[in-house]
Amino acid sequence: MKDLDLLIQLHITQTRQGPGSQQDTLLAAQLANLGANTALKIADIGCGTGAASIDLASNLNCDITSVDFLPEFIQQLKSRANHAGVNHKITPLVADMAELPFENDSFDVIWSEGAVYNIGFETGIRDWKKYLKPYGKLIVSELTWLTDERPDEINEHWNREYPEVATAGEKIRLLEQHGYKLLGYFPLDEASWIEQYYAPLQARYQSIKADYPHRLPAIQRLIDENEQEIALYNKYKQFVSYGVFIAQKVD
């Protein structure tokens, strides 16, 4: 992939690699009713540099397997988990979410923030279900329409970029069709996009230029793409967000 190394370097210094917040992670954990006497076994799939894994490990009795296919992100997660004093609760794993090396019925919880789109929502909820124990919980955040009707520009953009984009109702129906019961749902608010994700990314523009002075044209392309995405978000934020779906395996 073109300039993947720079994309990694743009994101690796960030707490999160997608929209979300510690508050959102803990709200989802609360809606999933994740209190337990014995340590919960959790898989965080597409964990990036570990924002959710570290928040969950800091707040729950759990053992987390944190999976991402980028070794650079997993290395960063290790050092952050160490720094947060939760490394003993986290097993980092470099693996492809499409070919996970897990046993069936092995997790109480599958967690995935802003990452299932890489294989598609329906494939993810269908293929990952076997790794959950009976009545295990699934928490996924996913690009979701907030309204039934949208302006053409945003409608066409997301239908082209991610044809599985749909309303929460349609996502919930898919969860039910695949043997889950919905326990909760909320859309991410604007702060989870701007304050938690886009603003820190914009703050990185200067330092990445200083880190790679011989790659300025490629960096500028990345910045331009990012700024286009931010402008689109700001223009149409009442129509689209990430939805957080909290569900339970019931068959």
Ligand SMILES: C[S@@+](CC[C@H](N)C(=O)[O-])C[C@H]1O[C@@H](n2cnc3c(N)ncnc32)[C@H](O)[C@@H]1O
């Ligand atoms: C938008 S980021 C979200 C990261 C993190 N969950 C967060 O919210 O900060 C998506 C993550 O999925 C990872 N990813 C993409 N495709 C993957 C795959 N096939 N297998 C495993 N991880 C993948 C990326 O490396 C990236 O870290």
